[in-house]
Structure formats: structure tokens, C-alpha cells
Amino acid sequence: DAKTTQPPSMDCAEGRAANLPCNHSTISGNEYVYWYRQIHSQGPQYIIHGLKNNETNEMASLIITEDRKSSTLILPHATLRDTAVYYCIVSDGGATNKLIFGTGTLLAVQP
Amino acid sequence: GAVVSQHPSRVICKSGTSVKIECRSLDFQATTMFWYRQFPKQSLMLMATSNEGSKATYEQGVEKDKFLINHASLTLSTLTVTSAHPEDSSFYICSARPGQGETQYFGPGTRLLVL
Numbered sequence: 068d069a070k071t072t073q074p075p076s077m078d079c080a081e082g083r084a085a086n087l088p089c090n091h092s093t094i095s096g097n098e099y100v101y102w103y104r105q106i107h108s109q110g111p112q113y114i115i116h117g118l119k120n121n122e123t124n125e126m127a128s129l130i131i132t133e134d135r136k137s138s139t140l141i142l143p144h145a146t147l148r149d150t151a152v153y154y155c156i157v158s159d160g161g162a163t164n165k166l167i168f169g170t171g172t173l174l175a176v177q178p
Numbered sequence: 179g180a181v182v183s184q185h186p187s188r189v190i191c192k193s194g195t196s197v198k199i200e201c202r203s204l205d206f207q208a209t210t211m212f213w214y215r216q217f218p219k220q221s222l223m224l225m226a227t228s229n230e231g232s233k234a235t236y237e238q239g240v241e242k243d244k245f246l247i248n249h250a251s252l253t254l255s256t257l258t259v260t261s262a263h264p265e266d267s268s269f270y271i272c273s274a275r276p277g278q279g280e281t282q283y284f285g286p287g288t289r290l291l292v293l
Contacts (some may be wrong), residue, residue, distance in 0.1 A: 103284075110284035111222065112272050147202075154221075164275065165212070166282060168222040 070143030071155045074132045076173040085142040089174050092136040098159045100131060101166065103150040104174075111154065111168075114140065145176045167173075180206045182274050191262055192293055198258045199276035199288045201272030207252035208274035212282065213245075216269040228255045262292045 072090040079085040091100065099118050103111040115122055115129045117138075122129045128141040142149055154171040158164055181204040191197050201211055214222040218259050226236045226247055234247035246258040255274075259266055271287040 101281075105222075108269075108287070108289075110184075110287045111273075113281055113283060116281065164210070164279065164282065165227065166273070167224060167225060168214075170221050 071132045071152075071157060071169050073155055073169065073172045075170065076175065077141075078175050078177055080144045081147060081176050081178050082144055083147040085149065085174055085176070087140040087153050087155075087174060088137065089140070090137045091155070091157050093139075094135050095159065096158050098134075098157045100129065100138050101156045101158060102127070102129065102151045102153065103156065103166075104149075106148075107170070114153075145174075147176050147178060150174060150176045180204075180274075180276070180283040180285065182272065182283050182285040184270075184272055184288050186288060187286065188291070190291045190293065193263055194261055196258055197259045197262055197290060198256055199270055199272075199290075201255045201257070201273040201285055203253045203276075203283075206274075206276045208255075209252065209277055211249060211255040212273045213247060213255075213257050213287060214271045214273070216287075222271060225257075226274075249259040259290065262290070264292045266290065267292045274291055 099116050101116040102114040105111045115127050117129045131138045152171040152173050156166050183202045185200045213225045216222045225240045226234045228234045228247045228249040230249045236242045249255040269287050273282040273284045275282045
């Protein structure tokens with residue numbers, strides 16, 4: 068599975084946009100980029116995923132570069148409840164579709 | 179999103195006993211479920227992939243005789259930690275997906291403490 072690189076931590080002011088970067092330079096053509104987050108002592112929560120095109124849903128936007136070697140998750144208006152560890156994962160979505168978690172980014176939203 | 183539940187949410191047991199953890203997909207049928215373990219201040223580690231009606235596939239280094247997985251129906255997978263020891267104390271999390279290529283949804287986790 069391709070590996071991802073994320074900054075260990077980031078701060079964001081409440082109400083501002085949070086932009087979380089992820090590098091996945093060895094991603095294969097059939098691999099998707101998934102984003103999950105984990106609030107302390109809870110199971111991971113699905114946020115969004117994409118293959119090539121930018122994606123948006125009620126939680127966030129996902130911007131994938133044209134060469135697909137990196138992506139950015141955007142939380143448009145961060146709240147204190149968005150404080151969590153955010154994981155960027157690449158997976159082929161195939162028969163096994165295993166999600167291999169890295170260390171993620173701890174996003175701290177400050178009041 | 180789809181809902182996955184786990185039971186119990188936390189359990190304390192004595193060393194040497196066995197503990198069963200249930201993972202249920204509440205509003206969809208899951209052909210595949212996954213089991214993870216997470217130690218404090220660490221990331222999730224995949225333990226095994228559970229396919230309905232067949233044997234689980236374990237990740238390297240995970241003892242299949244210690245962590246018994248059963249996926250008897252399309253909505254239920256169980257993980258049994260046999261002869262638990264204090265080093266098995268951890269946060270166990272399952273995930274489920276409706277089908278190949280579908281998004282995985284995670285349960286809330288089960289915190290196991292072995293005394």
C-alpha cells in the first residue's frame with residue numbers, strides 16, 4: 068500500500084478554514100485518497116474520499132493535485148468540536164480495501 | 179453515514195480469561211469487516227480482515243489462535259481474545275463496509291483492561 072506523510076500537528080482558529088495537507092507521492096493509479104478523523108477515545112469517523120477530482124460534502128472539501136501526489140482536506144469553518152486526529156489514507160478500494168493508518172495530524176482548534 | 183456498533187464499550191477481565199467483542203452493522207449488510215487495535219498515543223493497527231462465511235485473514239504478527247474471529251452473518255463479526263493477559267489491554271475497534279469498493283465505517287471501539 069502507498070504510504071502517506073502528514074504533519075504531526077496543526078493549530079487553527081475557531082471559525083477559520085483548516086487546511087490539512089497530505090503527501091502520497093507513490094500513489095497508484097487505482098488508489099483512492101480517504102480522510103478519516105478520530106476524536107479522543109472514539110472510533111474513526113469517515114470524512115471524504117476521492118480519486119482524481121476534487122470532492123465536497125457537508126463536512127469538508129478534498130483537493131487533489133493534478134499529479135495526485137498530494138491532497139488537502141479543507142474544513143471551511145472549524146469549530147472546537149473539529150479538534151481531532153485526521154488521517155489521510157490511500158487504498159485501492161479493491162477486494163481487500165485495507166485501510167492502513169499512519170500517524171495522522173492532530174488538529175487543535177483554538178477558541 | 180452507515181452505523182456500526184460494538185459491544186461491550188468497555189470490559190475489565192482477569193488475566194487468563196477470554197473476552198468476546200461483538201461488531202454489528204446496524205443499517206447495512208457487511209460482506210467484510212475489519213478489526214483494529216490501538217494502544218495509547220498510537221495509531222490504529224489492522225489486526226485482521228473478516229469475510230462473511232470464510233476464515234479471517236490475519237496481518238503479519240497477529241496470532242490467529244489468540245484472537246479468534248467469527249463472521250457468521252452479514253451483520254455480525256466477533257473477536258474473542260483468548261487467555262487474555264495485561265499486554266492485551268488496548269482499544270479494539272472494528273469497521274465494516276457494504277461491499278467491495280465501498281467506504282468503511284467504524285464502530286465506537288471497545289476498551290479492554292486485563293488485570
